[in-house]
Amino acid sequence: MNKLKQSNETIQDLDIMIAIPSVVIAIGFLYMPRVLAEPTIGLDAIYTILLGGVITILLTWLGVSLAIHFPGQSFVTYASKLVSKPIAVALALLFALHGILITCFEVRAIAEISHLYLFNRTPIEVIGLAFLLVVIYAVAGSRVAIFRLNALFFPVILVAIFILAVFSLGFTDATNAYPFFQTDLNGYSFATLRSISTIGGFGVFGYVLFYVSLIRSPKKTPKMAMYGVILVILLHLIIFTMTLLVFGNITTSNLMFPVIELARAIELPGGFFNRFDSLFFVVWTMAIFNTTVMTYDLAVIVFQSVFKNAKKEKLVFLLAPIIFFISGLPKNTYELDYSGRMLSYFGITLATGVTLLLFVLHKVRGVK
C-alpha cells in the first residue's frame, strides 16, 4: 500500500472528536428532556447534566488514555495482556452484545417515530427494514469511511439543533424556570444517573476502548475526546433549557418526544415549511443512522478480533437477520422504552466497569 492511500486510510484524532457526539446523539436525545424533567422541579436538571457530564468526561478520559497506550492493537489483544485472554474475550463479547442490542433499539425506535410523525399507513417493519438495509450497506464498507460519514453528517445535525434552539427563543416563558433548587436529593441522584445515561449515550462512551486503539499515532486524542463530550454536554444543556422554557416542567415530563414537539411548536420565518418537526426528524435520521452504524460496526469489530479468519462481509450479513428479528420483539412503545432503559443500565455498568478495571490494572501492572 502506498503512502497516499495509507495516510487517508487511518483514523485521526479529529475523527474521534466528531465520532463521540455523532454516536452519542440519537434517539435518547429526543426524549432526554422528559426523563430529566420527571424527577426534578423547574430547571434543576441542568445541574445534574453538568454533574453527569463531568463524570462522563472523566470516564471517557480514562478509557481514551488507556487505549492510546496500545496503538494499532485491537481491544482483545491489549485487554488479554491486562486480564487473561478468556476474560478479555468475554468482555469484548459483552460489548458486542451491547452494540447489537443498541442497533436493534435504534432500528425499532426510528421505525416507531417515523410511523408516529411522518406516515401512519406504512407498516413499521418496512420502515425499519429500509433503514437497516442502509445501515448494512455502510457497515459493509470500510471502517474509515464510517468516520468520514460521521464528519459528513454531524455538521448538518449541529445546524438542525442550532436552528431549533434559535427559533424556539421566541416561544420561551421565563416563569417556567421557577422554582430553583426545590428538587429533593433523591430526585437529583436519579436525574444524575439518567444524565450519565443520556450523555454517555446508553454507555456507548465505552466504545472508545475499541476505536481509539485503531489510531496509529495518537497525539491529542484524550483532549479531542474530551472536546467531543463537552460538545455533547453543551447540546444537552441548550436543548433541555429550551424545551423546559417553552413547555414548562410538567408538560415536558408528559411529552413522549419533547424535542420533536419543540420542533413542532416553533415556526420558521417566511412560513415556507409549516411543520418543522417533520423536517427536523428527517435530518435527525442522519444522527440515528450515525449511531446505529457505529454500534453495528462495534459488534463487527469484536467478532472480527475473536474470529480472526471470518470475513467482514460475512459477519455483517450474519448479524443482520438477528438484529432485524430482535428489533421486532418489543410489543409496543412502552416495552421499547423499558428495554431502552434496561439497555442503558447494562451499557453504563459495562462501560464504567470495564474502563475502571482495565485502567487500574494497567496502572498497577504497567503493561506496555
Next chain:
Amino acid sequence: MKRYARSQNKKKNATTPKHNASFQIKIGTNLDENVDSVKKMLDEPDDLIVRELSIGTDHQKAAIVYIKGMVDHKLVQDNILKTILEKEPEADIDLSDYFYQEIIAISDIKKVKTLDDVSLAILSGSTALYIDQTDTVLLMGTAGGEHRAIEEPQSERLIRGPRAGFIENIGTNVSLIRQDIKDPNLRFKTHEIGRRSKQKLVVSYIDGIVNPDLVQEINRRLQSIDTEYAVGSGEVEHWIQDSFLSPFPQLGDTERPDRAVDALLKGKVVILVDGTPFVLIAPMTLVETLHSLEDNSQRWIVGTSLRLLRFLSAFIAIFLPSVYIALISFHPEMLPAKLLFSIAASREGVPFPAFIEAMLMAITFEILHEAGVRLPKIIGATIGIVGGLVIGESAVSAGIVSPFLVIITALTAIASFATPQYSMAISFRLIRFTFMIAAATLGLYGIILVYIMINIHLVNLKSFGVPYSTPFGPLLLKDWKEMIIRAPIMMLTKRPSYLKTMDKTKRDPSNE
C-alpha cells in the same frame, strides 16, 4: 472477479511471444524486396507513395516511402526529395550515414533495421528512406496532415479567461501546456495505447510538486489498459478509474489548457490522449467538479458566491422533483396552507398521481435534451421551440401536468446545467430519478435514506487513493478555503493538503 483476471493474464502471456515473432522481421539488403515487403504488409493501398530515385553519379538506387495525407508534403518535397536529388555523393561511402549526418534537413531522424519499426513509423506519418545494398532504413519525422486550428472550447465557456482550447493533436496540446508553465520540472511521459490504433498518451506532472506515489499508480494502471482503440479519453478514464459501478466520474476532464495547468500546479496529474481535445485530470473529488476557473478570475466575494450558488443548484437539480413528489403525496401538511391550496387548485384535473406526473415531465425533458444535443445547430432551435411548447403550454392546457410542476421541471433543468463538468451533470440527472422513486415509495424518509446511501457510496469511493468526499470527510478544514469557498488570493498560500504534495506551499520560500 479474481478468476477472470487470472484467465485474462494467462491469455495475455500466451499471445505475446507469437505476437512479437511475427513483427520482428529484419530488413534485407535488396531494395526491391524491401519495398515489396512493405507494400505487401499494407496490401498496396493507393495512398502509399513509393518514389524511387537514383543517387549520385554511380546511380545508386534508393526509394522514399510515405503515406499521402499523413505527412507534411512541403517538408517531404523541400527537405528530403530535393536535397537528395541535388547531392552528388562520392563513391565508396556509407550512404545511410552520409544522409543521416549531412544531407537531410529534418531534426527528427533515426535509423532502424526491422520491418515492424518501419511500417509503424510510416503509418504514423514518417517518411522512410530505403537505400539499395544497405539493411538500414532512415525514418524521418514528417508527420503532418490536417488538423483543426485552436479554437474556444465548446463545452466549457468562460466569460473571463483565455479563449484557447485543446485540439485533437497531442503535440499541439503538449505545447499548449508548455507555453503556460516554463518550469524545467514539468514532465511529459509518453505511453502507447491501443493494440491497433497505437495512440500516443502522455502523462504530465510537475516533478517536485506531485506525490510520486500518485504518478507511479497512474503509470501502473495505464499499463494495464488492453484495448484495440481508445475512443477518446473517456475510454482511458474507464480503464483506470477506481470503481466501475459508481455513477460518478472519478477523473476530471477538460478542454481548457488553463484548467489543466491549474491542476498541474495543485499537484495533480494530467493525462493527454491523442485524438481528443479532452484531457483527463487525476485525482478528482466531488466538490472539484463544481469548481470553475471563473471563480479565480473574479474577485473573491463574487467567486465564493458563484461557487456556493453552484453547490445550491446541484442540490436543486438532484432533490427538487423528489421533494415535490414527497410533499404532495405524503406530507402535504408540511406546506403552508396558502401554497397548498394554490398547488391543489393547479393540480385540479390532472389525472395522474404526483410521481407519474413528475416522471412524465422529467423523461420528456431528458428526451428533448438528448435530441437537442445530437441535432445540428439549426434544427436544434426548432427542437427548443417545440419542446418549450410541449412542456410549457400544451401539456398544461391539455390537463396532463400542473403549471406548478412545469416550474419545478424548468428550474431543475436549469440548475442541472449550472454544473461546470458535463460528466458530473449527467450523473446528477441520473441520480435524480432514484430520488424520485424513493420519494414515491417512502416520502421524505425515502429521500433521506437514498441520500444517506449516496453519501455512504461517496465516502467509500476513491479517486487514486483520495477519498471522493474530501474535504468534508475526512474533514480537512484547511482545504475548505480553497475548495468550498474561494478565499482571497493572499490567503491561499498552501496547496491542497489532501493531495499530499511534495512541495506544500505555493509561495516563494525565500519570502517567508
